[in-house]
Amino acid sequence: MYYERIIEPTIKKINETFPVLIVTGPRQIGKTTLLTKMAEKERKIVSLDHPTIRAFAKSDPELFVQRYAPPVLIDEVQYAPELFDYIKIYVDREKRCGDFWLTGSQTFHMMKHVTESLAGRAGIVQMQGLSNDEIRGVCFSPFHVDVSEMTRRMTQVVPMTLPEIYDRIFRGSMPRLYENPDVDRAQYYESYLETYISRDIKDLSQVADETAFLNFMSVVAARTATNVNYEALANEVGISAPTAKQWLSVLVSSGLVALIQPYSNNALKRVIKAPRMYFLDTGLCAHLTRWSSAATLEAGAMGGEFFETWVVSEIYKSYLNAGQKPPLYFYRDSNKKEIDVIIYQDGTVNPVEIKKSSAPKNAVKNFSVLSPLEKEPDQEAVFSGAAHLKINIGTGAVICMSPDLIPVDRKNWYVPAWLI
Numbered sequence: 001m002y003y004e005r006i007i008e009p010t011i012k013k014i015n016e017t018f019p020v021l022i023v024t025g026p027r028q029i030g031k032t033t034l035l036t037k038m039a040e041k042e043r044k045i046v047s048l049d050h051p052t053i054r055a056f057a058k059s060d061p062e063l064f065v066q067r068y069a070p071p072v073l074i075d076e077v078q079y080a081p082e083l084f085d086y087i088k089i090y091v092d093r094e095k096r097c098g099d100f101w102l103t104g105s106q107t108f109h110m111m112k113h114v115t116e117s118l119a120g121r122a123g124i125v126q127m128q129g130l131s132n133d134e135i136r137g138v139c140f141s142p143f144h145v146d147v148s149e150m151t152r153r154m155t156q157v158v159p160m161t162l163p164e165i166y167d168r169i170f171r172g173s174m175p176r177l178y179e180n181p182d183v184d185r186a187q188y189y190e191s192y193l194e195t196y197i198s199r200d201i202k203d204l205s206q207v208a209d210e211t212a213f214l215n216f217m218s219v220v221a222a223r224t225a226t227n228v229n230y231e232a233l234a235n236e237v238g239i240s241a242p243t244a245k246q247w248l249s250v251l252v253s254s255g256l257v258a259l260i261q262p263y264s265n266n267a268l269k270r271v272i273k274a275p276r277m278y279f280l281d282t283g284l285c286a287h288l289t290r291w292s293s294a295a296t297l298e299a300g301a302m303g304g305e306f307f308e309t310w311v312v313s314e315i316y317k318s319y320l321n322a323g324q325k326p327p328l329y330f331y332r333d334s335n336k337k338e339i340d341v342i343i344y345q346d347g348t349v350n351p352v353e354i355k356k357s358s359a360p361k362n363a364v365k366n367f368s369v370l371s372p373l374e375k376e377p378d379q380e381a382v383f384s385g386a387a388h389l390k391i392n393i394g395t396g397a398v399i400c401m402s403p404d405l406i407p408v409d410r411k412n413w414y415v416p417a418w419l420i
Contacts, residue, residue, distance in 0.1 A: 001179050003134050005034050007127055010323035014123030015098040015418070025127035026255040026281070027105045027196060030175045032075050034127075035101055044068050047075040054079050057331035063088045070099035078104040084117035091121050105200065105254075120300035126253065129173025129281055131317045132420070142318040143420050144343060145350040145397045145413075148407055153419050160418035161372045162298065162356075162401055170294035171312045172283015186247040188285035193217075200254065206246045212237055216247050220257060220277065225305040225312070227274045227332065229260065248277070256280060258316055263329035263342045263349070265391065267372040280313045282306055307356045307417075308340060309397050310357060314420050315341065322377075337366045348394040349373065355400040363398040 011034070012022050023031045036045060046068050048054045057064045057080035065086045068074070077083060087100055102122075113331075114122055133140055138156055141149070158203040160168075170185075171177050174192070177185060197210050207213050219236045234244040251257040279285035286306065291297040297306060312328070319326040331339040341352035351367045353360075373391040396412035399420060406414040 002033075002037070003030075003130055003175060003178065004137070005030065005124065005141075006131065006321040007323075008034065008038065008140050010321065011035075011125055011217055013323070015101075016127060018099060018121065018123035019095070019097055020087065020100045020102060020118055020122035021098070022102045022104070022118075022122050022124045023127055024104050024124065024255070027200070028174055028176060028192060029127055029129045031103045031105070031127055032073075033175070035073050035103065037072055039050050039101070040071070043071040043073055045073045045075070048079040049076050062218065065090055071097075071101075071102040072096075072099070073103070075103050076105065077102040084114070088117045088121065091118075107314050125323065126255065126320050128313075128317045128320055130175055130178060131173070131321065132168065132314050132418070133318075135178060140318070142322045142324060143315045144345070145352065145395045147395060147405070147413060147416075150413075150415060150419055154405060157418060159403070163294065165307075165310070165401075165417060166294040166298040168287050168301075169282045169306050170291065170297055172286070173313075174280045174281065174283065177283070185283070186287065188282055192284065193288075196254070201250070206243070207250065212239060213247060216244070217251065217256075218288045220248065220251060221279055221285045222302075224277065224279045224285055225308045227272065227276050229274065236259070256284070258313070258326075258339075260312070260328050260330050263331050263344060265373060267335070267375070267391075268331075268369070270333065272332040276330050278309050278312050278316075280316065282310050283315065285309065308354045311354045311417060311420060312341060315343075319418070331366075331369065333369065337369050337370070339366055340373070342370075348392040350394040351396045353396075353398045355398060358401040358403065359414065360398060360400055363400070363409055364396055367393075367396050367412065 011021065011023065023035060046053060048057055053159055061080065061082040062151045064083065070090070091099060103224055136157065140153060173241050174188070176181055177188060193214065197214060198255055201207050201210060201213060216233070216237045228248065230244045232240040233248070234241045237244070248257065252259055255277065258278050258280055260278065262271055262273055264271050286297055289302065290299065297303060318330060326348045327345045329342040329344055331342055332383060340354045343350040343352065349370060351370060353363045355363055370393050374393050397415045398408060398412065399415045399417050402414035402416050405416065405419070408414055
């Protein structure tokens with residue numbers, strides 16, 4: 001069974017406006033499957049996973065580009081960085097959009113060569129695993145706290161129960177697990193980790209100890225939905241804090257982890273500066289933290305963190321699928337007041353709290369910390385050039401297990417998690 005991907009129009013648009021399309025993202029999320037489906041009949045398809053073809057590309061990249069002349073899809077292009085200079089020469093000569101489609105799952109290997117050789121010539125798409133919308137066969141715009149839009153969504157989707165949501169959280173977002181329900185989930189993720197370590201991590205100079213790196217991944221998974229603390233990560237794994245920072249950047253570059261930055265503004269005081277980290281595939285995260293079933297995960301000590309991680313990852317993917325950088329932030333200050341997510345667009349902040357319960361009380365109590373943003377700037381602010389700091393505070397949301405879209409008060413709403 002094939003699942004339609006929401007990112008397809010984004011890819012078509014880039015194909016029509018750039019000579020080179022690059023689709024990046026973690027392994028096994030469906031990059032090649034999607035591009036193969038989208039490819040016109042005359043487009044050649046070649047994979048550098050094949051050792052003979054990879055050797056040809058590395059030993060004679062100029063002849064390779066002649067042999068596989070565009071339009072062409074080159075899969076796992078990071079295995080032959082020698083190709084990039086010759087792709088540049090070709091597109092500069094032909095000046096034709098859509099000639100090269102490139103995929104790569106090792107972003108940290110590939111992007112250096114892209115910026116050096118293909119700057120201005122390549123449109124880059126970041127892809128993730130299946131979104132909840134793709135699994136249920138609907139296509140919505142990026143999530144925003146818009147009551148009219150959410151009301152429209154209510155008529156197009158079937159409500160999900162808490163066990164159904166945790167089943168989705170536990171299974172994760174890898175297409176293979178949905179296309180073939182007979183695939184053993186635990187075996188799949190174990191194989192995935194083995195491939196990731198042996199193919200993507202093995203040759204990285206900053207990862208000398210593969211076993212320690214796998215342990216590091218488990219520690220990060222156990223801390224999903226928390227603020228980054230490099231010292232704490234390092235102490236648990238037995239490495240240095242600078243190494244922990246390097247290794248986390250590898251997970252981010254791989255597309256496995258997202259770092260959400262703190263929202264800062266001169267009108268807000270005592271804001272914590274550390275980013276917050278989220279695993280983007282909750283199934284892989286659950287496997288790394290050794291949960292044995294959706295039911296035990298839901299009832300366990302990390303049930304709330306996994307619920308928050310799933311919500312954030314779904315919102316995050318909704319923006320990537322539209323070809324947009326996710327405008328997501330969070331708030332935490334030295335008084336331990338927190339707002340889980342802040343969506344900041346067009347001079348407006350929308351505060352979002354994420355709770356596993358159906359009608360969480362006092363969920364919007366910390367939204368008031370944003371009120372200084374909306375105050376009229378005083379004369380001192382005007383003279384200091386800080387008048388532009390005034391920001392609008394938009395509608396707030398509490399994403400939870402509410403059975404319906406229900407107002408909390410005049411400015412905030414309970415939003416069912418299955419609407420995102």
